Amino acid sequence: MSDTCVSIVIGGEAGQGLVTVGDFLAKALVRAGYEIVVTQDYMSRIRGGHNTYAIRVSHEAIHGPRESIDLLVALNAETVALHRAQLTSRALVLADEAIDRLGHPGLSIPFKALCPKPMFENVAALGVLTQLLCLERSWLEALIRDEFAKKGDEVVRQNLDVFSSAQDWAAGQKAVFSCMAPPVRTAKRLFMNGNEAIAFGALAAGANFCSYYPMTPATSVAATFVSQGTKMGMLIEQAEDEIAAINMALGASYAGARVVVPTSGGGFALMVEGVSLAGMTETPVVVVLAQRPGPATGLPTRTEQGDLNMVLYAGHGDFPRAVFTPGTPEQCFELTYRAMDQAEKWQSPVFVLTDQFLADSYRAVVPFDLEALPPVSGPGLTCEDPAGYKRYALTPSGVSPRLVPGFGEHLVVVDSDEHTEDGHITEDLTVRVQMVDKRMRKFDGLAADVVPPTYSGDEAPSTLLVCWGSAMGAALEAAQGLRAGGKSAAVLHFGQVYPLIPKQFLPILERAGRVVMVEGNQSCQLARLIRQECGYHFKEAVTRYDGLPITARYILDRL
Amino acid sequence: MIPLEQYGEFETAWCPGCGNHAILKAVKKALSTLDLPPHKVLFASGIGQAAKAPHYLRCNAFNGLHGRSLPPAQGAALANTELTVFAESGDGCSYGEGGNHFLAALRRNVTMTYLVHDNQIYGLTKGQASPTTAQGQKTKFQPDGAPSMPFNPLAVAVSMNAPFVARAFAGEIDHLADIIAQAARHPGFALVDILQPCVSFNKVNTYAWYRERCYKLGADHNPTDWEAAMRKAQEFGDRIPIGVIYKGDRAPFETRINPAVLRPLATSRPDLARLGGLLQGYA
Ligand SMILES: Cc1ncc(C[n+]2csc(CCOP(=O)(O)OP(=O)(O)O)c2C)c(N)n1
Ligand code: SF4
Ligand SMILES: [Mg+2]
Numbered sequence: 135m136s137d138t139c140v141s142i143v144i145g146g147e148a149g150q151g152l153v154t155v156g157d158f159l160a161k162a163l164v165r166a167g168y169e170i171v172v173t174q175d176y177m178s179r180i181r182g183g184h185n186t187y188a189i190r191v192s193h194e195a196i197h198g199p200r201e202s203i204d205l206l207v208a209l210n211a212e213t214v215a216l217h218r219a220q221l222t223s224r225a226l227v228l229a230d231e232a233i234d235r236l237g238h239p240g241l242s243i244p245f246k247a248l249c250p251k252p253m254f255e256n257v258a259a260l261g262v263l264t265q266l267l268c269l270e271r272s273w274l275e276a277l278i279r280d281e282f283a284k285k286g287d288e289v290v291r292q293n294l295d296v297f298s299s300a301q302d303w304a305a306g307q308k309a310v311f312s313c314m315a316p317p318v319r320t321a322k323r324l325f326m327n328g329n330e331a332i333a334f335g336a337l338a339a340g341a342n343f344c345s346y347y348p349m350t351p352a353t354s355v356a357a358t359f360v361s362q363g364t365k366m367g368m369l370i371e372q373a374e375d376e377i378a379a380i381n382m383a384l385g386a387s388y389a390g391a392r393v394v395v396p397t398s399g400g401g402f403a404l405m406v407e408g409v410s411l412a413g414m415t416e417t418p419v420v421v422v423l424a425q426r427p428g429p430a431t432g433l434p435t436r437t438e439q440g441d442l443n444m445v446l447y448a449g450h451g452d453f454p455r456a457v458f459t460p461g462t463p464e465q466c467f468e469l470t471y472r473a474m475d476q477a478e479k480w481q482s483p484v485f486v487l488t489d490q491f492l493a494d495s496y497r498a499v500v501p502f503d504l505e506a507l508p509p510v511s512g513p514g515l516t517c518e519d520p521a522g523y524k525r526y527a528l529t530p531s532g533v534s535p536r537l538v539p540g541f542g543e544h545l546v547v548v549d550s551d552e553h554t555e556d557g558h559i560t561e562d563l564t565v566r567v568q569m570v571d572k573r574m575r576k577f578d579g580l581a582a583d584v585v586p587p588t589y590s591g592d593e594a595p596s597t598l599l600v601c602w603g604s605a606m607g608a609a610l611e612a613a614q615g616l617r618a619g620g621k622s623a624a625v626l627h628f629g630q631v632y633p634l635i636p637k638q639f640l641p642i643l644e645r646a647g648r649v650v651m652v653e654g655n656q657s658c659q660l661a662r663l664i665r666q667e668c669g670y671h672f673k674e675a676v677t678r679y680d681g682l683p684i685t686a687r688y689i690l691d692r693l
Numbered sequence: 694m695i696p697l698e699q700y701g702e703f704e705t706a707w708c709p710g711c712g713n714h715a716i717l718k719a720v721k722k723a724l725s726t727l728d729l730p731p732h733k734v735l736f737a738s739g740i741g742q743a744a745k746a747p748h749y750l751r752c753n754a755f756n757g758l759h760g761r762s763l764p765p766a767q768g769a770a771l772a773n774t775e776l777t778v779f780a781e782s783g784d785g786c787s788y789g790e791g792g793n794h795f796l797a798a799l800r801r802n803v804t805m806t807y808l809v810h811d812n813q814i815y816g817l818t819k820g821q822a823s824p825t826t827a828q829g830q831k832t833k834f835q836p837d838g839a840p841s842m843p844f845n846p847l848a849v850a851v852s853m854n855a856p857f858v859a860r861a862f863a864g865e866i867d868h869l870a871d872i873i874a875q876a877a878r879h880p881g882f883a884l885v886d887i888l889q890p891c892v893s894f895n896k897v898n899t900y901a902w903y904r905e906r907c908y909k910l911g912a913d914h915n916p917t918d919w920e921a922a923m924r925k926a927q928e929f930g931d932r933i934p935i936g937v938i939y940k941g942d943r944a945p946f947e948t949r950i951n952p953a954v955l956r957p958l959a960t961s962r963p964d965l966a967r968l969g970g971l972l973q974g975y976a
Contacts, residue, residue, distance in 0.1 A: 165976075324975040334972065340963045342954075343772060345764075362971050367961060369771055369954040374797035378764040381757060385737060385765025388755050389772035390959020411758055501972065504965045515959060520732075538959040539753035539769075540776045543732045549748075549756040550740065558748050559706075559756070 139192035140267065140314055141200050144259075145217060146209025149181045151256045155207065156187030157496075158260055158281070161325040162273040163191050164498040167317030171607065172327070172496035173199040173683060178350070178434040184212055191267075193315045197462075198607030199491070199683050205266065205311065206240075207259055208233055226311055228262055230255075241309050248303060254296040261300025268313030271301060324499040328492035328604070331463035331499065332422055333358035335470030336394045337366050338502070339510045341420075343391035345373045345382040347401055350434050351490035352424035355396035376401040380408030384417045388548060390513060390538035392474060396422040399441045400431060406448045409483045413453025415548040416526070416534070416573065418477035418484075421445075422470070425489040427681050436681030437490035439603055439654035445485045446632060446663065452570060454577035457485045457632040458585075461606030463499045465629055466492070469585070471507065476583060479511040480576045481536055487631075489654065491683035492604035516542035524555040528568060532575030577633065584630055586638040591624025592617070597693065598646035600672070602628040602660050604683065605652050611686035612652075616693075631660055636668035643670055650693065651675040654684055695725045701751035706742075712863030712889035712900075713742060716810055717749055719866045720781075723873035724752075727777075735776045737766035739791060741783035741817045743810030743889070760790025767803045772958045774947060777877060778805040785815045788824040788844045795846070798882055799853040803946040806876045806883045809846065810863075812891035813898050820894035830897055847926035850884045851919065851939045857883035858922065858939040862907045863890065864900055865935065872937065881945040888933070903933070910936030917941065 142159070144152045153174070160170050171190045177183035190200050203220045206213065208229040214236050221227070227240030235242065241262065248258045257278065264274050278297060282290045326334075333355050344363065346356045359370050369391070373379040376397055383393040397405060402423050412419045423445060427438035445457055456476050458469040470486050477484040513536040517523050523544035527534045534555075539546040547557030552569060554560045591598075591613050599609040606627045616623035626642055643649050651661040651672045656679045661672040676692045678684045700721040707713045724734060736747035740759035747754035753776070755765050766780035787795060787809045798807070814832070815821040822832050822839035825846070829838035850858040857879040861869040869887065876883035888907065890900045914936070915921055922939035947955055 322976050324972060326975050330975070334968070337963060338965065338968055340961075342958045342961050342963075343768070345768065364951060364954065365971060366963060366967060367954050367956070369950070369958065371771070373764070374793050377761065378794055378797065381761045381764035382768035384757070385755060385768030385770075386772040386958065387768075388765065389735070389769035389776065390957065391768070391772040392958070407758055407761075411761075415755075415757075499975075501976070504969055507965075513959065538773075539735060540733060540773055540957075541959070543730075545732055545751060545753050547748075547754045547756075549754070550758050551756065557754070559745065 138194055138315055139190055139196055140204045141188065141190050141202055142205040142207070142263070143186050143188045143203045143217060144207040144209065145184065145186045145213030147182050148176065148179055148185050150209045152185060152187050152209055155256045155259050156189060158274065158277055159263055160189050160496050162269065162277050163189070164323050164325040165277070166269060166273045167319040168193055168314070169196050169498050170496060171196055171199055172494070173491065174494040175682070176435050184216060191314065193317045197610045199685050201685055201687055205263065207263070214238070224312065226266065226309055228259070239309060241304065241307055248300050249296055250292065254293065257293045257296045258300035261297040262304040265301045265304035266311040271298070322501060324501055325496055326463050326499045327354070327494055327496045328460070328463050328466045328488055329354040329424065330358050331466035332470045332486060332488065333363065334502065335467040336420065336474055337363055337368065338467070338504060338507060339471045339474030340392045341394045341474060342368050343383065343386040343393045344368060344370045344395070345379040345386070346396050347373055347376045347379050349398040349401040351426055351493040352396040352398045352401070352422060354493060355422055355424070376404035377407065380405040380419065380421070381411070383419055384408060384412055384415070387417045387419055388415070388546070389540070393418070394420045394422060396424065398424050398426050399428050399444060402441070402444065402448070410449035410451060410453070411550050412483040413449055413451065413455070413573070414550050416481040416536070417548065418481055420470070420473045420477050420484050420486065422486045422488065424493045425487065427679065433681045435490065437654065437683050438679055438681065439489055439605065440656070440659070440679065442487065442631065442655070442659040442663070445487055453482065453573050454480065454580050455483050455485065455632065456580050456630065457487060458630050459487045459603040460492070460629055461603055461627055463497050467502050469629055472585065475510045476580065478513070480580050481533060482576060482580065487603060489604050513538050517544055520544035525557045526553060526555045526569065526572070528555060528572050530575070531579055532572045533579065581633040581635060584633055584635050584638070586635070587626050587628045589624060589626050589642060592622035594645045595622045595624040596647040597621060597623045598626060598643065598649045599623070599652050599689065600626045600643070600649060601652040602631050605654055608684040608686050608689060609652050612689035615686055615690050628660065631663065634664060634667045640668060640670060648674060652684060652689055654678050695728055695730060697721050697725050699731060699751065700724060703749040705749050706745060708893050710892040712812065712891065713746065713810060715863040715866050716869065716887055716889060717746055719869040719873060720746070720750065720808070722866070722870035723877065726870065726874045727877055729777055733777055735769055735778045737769065737778065737780045738762050739782040739786035741786045741815070743781065743783035744786055746781050760786050761794065762786065763791060763794040763798045763807070766805055767798065767801065770803050770805045771947070774955055775957060779808060779877070780805060781808040782810070783816065784809060784811040784813060784825045785823040788846055792824070799850055799855050801946050802856065802881045802943055804880050804882070806873070806885065808873065809884070809886050810889045811886050812889040812895055814891050814895040816891050816894055827897070845926065846884065846886050847938055848923065851922045851926045854919070854941050854943050855884055855939070856881035856941045856943045857937070858926070859885045859937045860888065860933070860935050861885055862888045862903055862935050864904055865907070868909060868935065875937065879940070881943055906931060906933045907935050908932060910934050910938070
């Protein structure tokens with residue numbers, strides 16, 4: 135693995151402001167032209183506990199998180215004790231002078247002397263970091279001006295003073311840290327995490343209704359809708375529970391809204407009846423499921439890829455669906471956009487499956503090309519023969535013309551019971567079979583639209599790492615590591631795991647030497663799905679389910 | 694007035710003599726009085742005998758899941774405020790399986806009308822006690838009598854200052870039709886709890902039983918007097934008041950949210966230039 139990157143970890147208790155330090159530094163680095171991968175590890179509490187904000191930064195492309203630490207900002211003594219084993223040989227520990235660095239090289243920062251009030255300690259830490267990283271000070275100064283502008287000139291000035299005196303203080307210290315290589319990129323990037331990108335993907339596709347019930351790690355999708363979607367005219371309602379959230383969304387979708395329902399596994403468990411209702415009534419809905427370790431309440435703030443089985447099988451009876459599994463914020467945007475279109479085009483429930491790691495992982499995101507976006511399917515408002523309109527008219531594709539009620543004299547009748555072409559309840563068993571077949575014909579359409587998995591690496595590799603969703607970055611870097619060790623390697627990443635189209639990937643699996651499934655769950659849910667759907671048996675797997683994201687080191691240690 | 698034939702005539706799956714037939718008639722009458730053409734009306738329903746009602750009416754219909762008539766009704770009402778939205782279902786669906794949605798709908802106060810066919814029994818599943826079955830009433834499934842106290846939807850609605858709370862009786866079609874029309878005209882969430890004899894599974898609360906007890910609220914009841922309304926809402930025994938129990942002017946949900954988001958969502962398109970501007974905030 136190339137070592138042109140620096141791993142910075144800020145650790146402390148919830149409420150100490152470590153996220154502020156992390157966000158400021160990470161955003162400044164992105165503005166300066168660096169690439170970053172942020173990993174946030176926090177406990178399910180508002181105060182206390184032990185949390186970290188890790189920024190891996192490089193002037194070159196980087197894809198995944200890392201365990202090793204080059205700069206450890208310890209906001210409390212516990213941080214030093216908990217993370218000393220991860221320190222690299224060049225690592226420095228930065229901590230208040232009252233904190234014992236346990237013999238590790240570093241800086242004892244006189245926060246009291248540098249800051250007129252404790253609230254300035256975050257900015258002082260940023261001053262020290264800026265100096266050690268040899269980052270142009272103007273990046274953080276501009277950010278301080280932007281972020282504190284609301285609080286008035288005086289606050290901005292005080293913060294800038296503390297920032298620069300902390301930087302000057304660090305410049306006079308003996309402890310040195312090799313400067314980061316200067317950035318090469320000049321093009322602008324967005325400082326954005328996975329959930330924000332999902333929200334923007336939905337908004338770009340016209341999402342204008344979101345009913346939700348808060349649940350980590352999905353809440354930030356709703357939060358982005360509240361802060362940004364509202365400005366796009368999105369109607370947002372915090373429902374009484376997840377059952378209401380999805381049923382409300384289906385009512386809105388029926389009436390012509392473009393709907394998104396964000397949740398996590400436990401909330402989705404309550405929504406399952408709604409998925410079935412969407413399948414039966416052929417009402418478009420996009421469910422964003424941000425995974426955390428289960429079962430039940432599990433580890434509320436940690437990561438896992440354990441809910442694939444649930445989204446594959448949620449809902450009684452047979453009906454088609456699609457499942458998207460983005461691996462980067464860019465894919466979060468693109469695939470959520472696509473999910474919105476697919477849900478409408480095939481009048482089916484469509485899932486975007488992400489997880490806590492990607493949800494919270496800030497990156498330097500390539501700006502989305504809004505002008506190049508393909509058109510999104512939509513329902514009709516009127517028809518030529520309103521009296522003859524049938525919501526569930528039998529068609530070769532299985533897709534019936536979907537009209538919205540209220541814009542013409544046609545009547546739109548939908549039913550959770552088995553129904554006739556005009557939407558009315560029936561127990562005619564011939565109609566029943568026709569309707570099941572009609573609904574399932576849409577599967578062929580969804581299958582024809584599948585986004586193929588992406589392949590990167592050597593042509594016929596001795597090791598092929600197969601993965602989905604957020605495991606992508608770690609797998610790519612593990613493959614780089616193998617290649618650095620002289621072995622050929624490649625990665626096959628599924629950005630859509632359902633439907634599966636064997637000809638898109640079986641030949642790739644068959645021509646590789648070792649084929650290893652890498653996924654963040656105990657039972658190898660994608661490996662099992664692939665075996666079930668196309669008979670291919672994965673002989674090796676790297677799994678992770680301790681609540682932490684998969685890393686390249688984790689994979690390499692297990693190969 | 695729109696002619697009644699506009700609302701169609703369908704064969705139903707209801708027992709002869711069931712109170713649902715009368716409720717359906719009253720609904721058509723009310724729509725006709727309101728001059729609401731079928732395509733401007735949405736009936737959302739749940740599952741049960743009552744919940745089949747929208748199938749027997751020419752209208753837009755969202756016949757969803759058991760207990761879930763309200764969430765889709767509110768979703769649709771917000772997605773297009775130009776639709777006149779009703780939710781219609783049984784007492785089990787509305788107050789049992791959908792109880793939390795009922796409480797939330799009272800709080801939320803979206804403009805719509807909730808018609809609850811209250812036969813004090815589960816009809817479709819053949820006679821279990823419902824949330825409004827009298828305590829001690831014996832059923833096949835509760836042979837020792839229903840153990841729990843019945844739910845009082847009117848008192849709950851009045852306690853929350855729901856803007857329109859009424860009780861009606863399927864045996865008084867014109868009175869019921871008038872109440873439904875008043876409910877639909879009232880801004881905010883309107884509840885009409887309709888006493889509905891189930892001739893097959895509720896042998897206690899029959900037409901005769903209700904007829905003996907129901908009396909129409911007259912000019913001596915002031916529905917804007919909350920305390921009087923609360924007293925009327927508690928009356929259920931030898932005498933049962935029917936009519937408008939409570940009327941208030943709590944501001945509907947639609948007036949309490951950002952007006953910019955209230956437009957028919959079916960015709961709104963994303964302003965990508967605006968979106969691009971918002972994305973600049975992340976650079
Ligand atoms: C989730 C779910 N649970 C249970 C049922 C079975 N079920 C159908 S209708 C019903 C009760 C109906 O009672 P009520 O709502 O009072 O309607 P009625 O038939 O009396 O008009 C039940 C339990 C169902 N359809 N769905
Ligand atoms: S079972 Fe009862 S509620 Fe159902 S149709 Fe028959 S009489 Fe009416
Ligand atoms: Mg009932």
